[in-house]
Amino acid sequence: MSTPDNNWEDHWRETLADHKASPPSTMDWGGMEELLEAKVAPLSPIKAPISSLEGKTLKLPGLPWPVWAIAIALVLALGYWLGSHTALGVSQEMNTIPKKTSLADALTPPADTIFDTLFSVGANGELTEEIISIERAIVNRTTAQKSPEINTSLPAGKSPSPSTPVNLNREKLKAGSNDIAPSTTPAVLLSEAKAPTTSPEFFTGIRRPDTPSSAPGLSYDLSSKPTVRPNRGGYVRPLKTLSPPTDRELLEQRIKALSLSEKLVITPLRYKNGHFPAYRPRN
Amino acid sequence: MAYPADKSAHHLLPACRRGDRRAQEAFYRLHFPRLLPICMRYLRNREEAVGVLNHAMLRIFQSLDDYREEQKLEAWLATIVRRTTLNFIRDEGRARRRFQPENYDPPASVANAAPGQLNAEDILKLLQALPDYLRVVFSLAVIDGLPHQEIATELEITVAASRWRLAKARELLRGHYQSINRINESLL
Structure with a gap:
């Protein structure tokens, strides 16, 4: 039905039905010619592969029934063997998968994990070797071995001066009753590792008395209390920027770091400081 | 020869x-x-x-x-x-x-703008300015006269989509007609 709304549509249909485009250009026919030359031979309909079987029926070879029975039994046996073999392999793989029951188990290392070994010197000169695990520091063993005393070539009674360079006489080092060589004693190794590389002649700061071997040739008895130097009449704390960290400071720092690293257990916020937070109503 | x-x-x-x-x-x-x-x-x-x-x-x-x-x-x-x-x-x-929706960008001008007096070149110009997904449905429905069911089958769309696209194409073309007419009236 023609309505005013689609009058223009009828007009369009009639106009386009009578419409003729301009004749093809040479380029248009050139494109057509390329197509014809590319496909000169007419395309024959492609036959499906199954069409070669048209008119034929697929028949199984005519074998006597005992042969079929044996063949079926063989196939079943092979399938059963393959199935059981696969199931056994899967069960073995499942047994090797580690079980992680919870997130806490996954994050917490085993209790016997050795994290570090610490050597500390007690006030009475005892060298204590501590094996620190992430769970808790385990005091493995304490060797009642005194650190070797380091003697200097200075005469007795004369107080050593920090600025006096005196060579360390290692031949006079005495090992304890233990068979550990003095050069491999932890305290010695630690003192050698932490010794300043600067020459004593250029070191102008005041040295802390318990700094081992920072001034070569000086002798300190670790069993005595080193906080008071009688020749100076008191303990003067050196400037931080001029003194290297002592062994004790290093040990304290490491122990502090280890103690901080133990705080791996994530506690809920409401238990912070052992208290529930104050109740604040939401607006 | x-x-x-x-x-x-x-x-x-x-x-x-x-x-x-x-x-x-x-x-x-x-x-x-x-x-x-x-x-x-x-x-x-x-x-x-x-x-x-x-x-x-x-x-x-x-x-x-x-x-x-x-x-x-x-x-x-x-x-x-x-x-x-x-x-x-x-x-x-x-x-x-x-068939992605596009913006309708009608031609800047056609030779004669009267709705029922467009020549074939102008009609084709307007049709080609339509978005593809609208132009095909409009041509099949209006010029070739195919029903929506057949259009939907040919274009692999639903009948409702075919109807909607035809309505949308008509709306765009009609709006373009009106704007052209307003311009022509102002010029006369």
Whole structure:
């Protein structure tokens, strides 16, 4: 039905039905010619592969029934063997998968994990070797071995001066009753590792008395209390920027770091400081 | 020997079946002006339409053995051209490029703007300015007169989508008409 709304549509249909485009250009026919030359031979309909079987029926070879029975039994046996073999392999793989029951188990290392070994010197000169695990520091063993005393070539009674360079006489080092060589004693190794590389002649700061071997040739008895130097009449704390960290400071720092690293257990916020937070109503 | 331009297509058919290139060229030049507008009302521009028409002509040359003399040659050719064009559009539509919604960018001007007096070139210009997914449905429904069910089958869309696209195309074209009329009235 023609309505005013689609009058223009009828007009369009009639106009386009009578419409003729301009004749093809040479380029248009050139494109057509390329197509014809590319496909000169007419395309024959492609036959499906199954069409070669048209008119034929697929028949199984005519074998006597005992042969079929044996063949079926063989196939079943092979399938059963393959199935059981696969199931056994899967069960073995499942047994090797580690079980992680919870997130806490996954994050917490085993209790016997050795994290570090610490050597500390007690006030009475005892060298204590501590094996620190992430769970808790385990005091493995304490060797009642005194650190070797380091003697200097200075005469007795004369107080050593920090600025006096005196060579360390290692031949006079005495090992304890233990068979550990003095050069491999932890305290010695630690003192050698932490010794300043600067020459004593250029070191102008005041040295802390318990700094081992920072001034070569000086002798300190670790069993005595080193906080008071009688020749100076008191303990003067050196400037931080001029003194290297002592062994004790290093040990304290490491122990502090280890103690901080133990705080791996994530506690809920409401238990912070052992208290529930104050109740604040939401607006 | 060159084939005369006004020679009937039926006389060219035997030579075309044999693969005579000059007969094929004459057949091509004879039917090109009638078949190209079919492609142009579905596609974006003349270059694209010529490319699709060449593929349709290739199918025609390969299928000349299937043509029966009692059929009307013009209708048979138009059917092949339209189906080839729709196949091309459908293949592009599978690539999800052609049927994406686009902005309607109507042509800046047409020769005569009266709604019922547009010539074929202006009609094609307006159609080609439509978004692809609207132009194809409009051409199939309005120019070719296909029902929505058949359009939906051809374009692999739903009937509701076909209806919506036709309504949208009409709305855009009508709005463009009104704007052109307003411009013409102001110029008079």
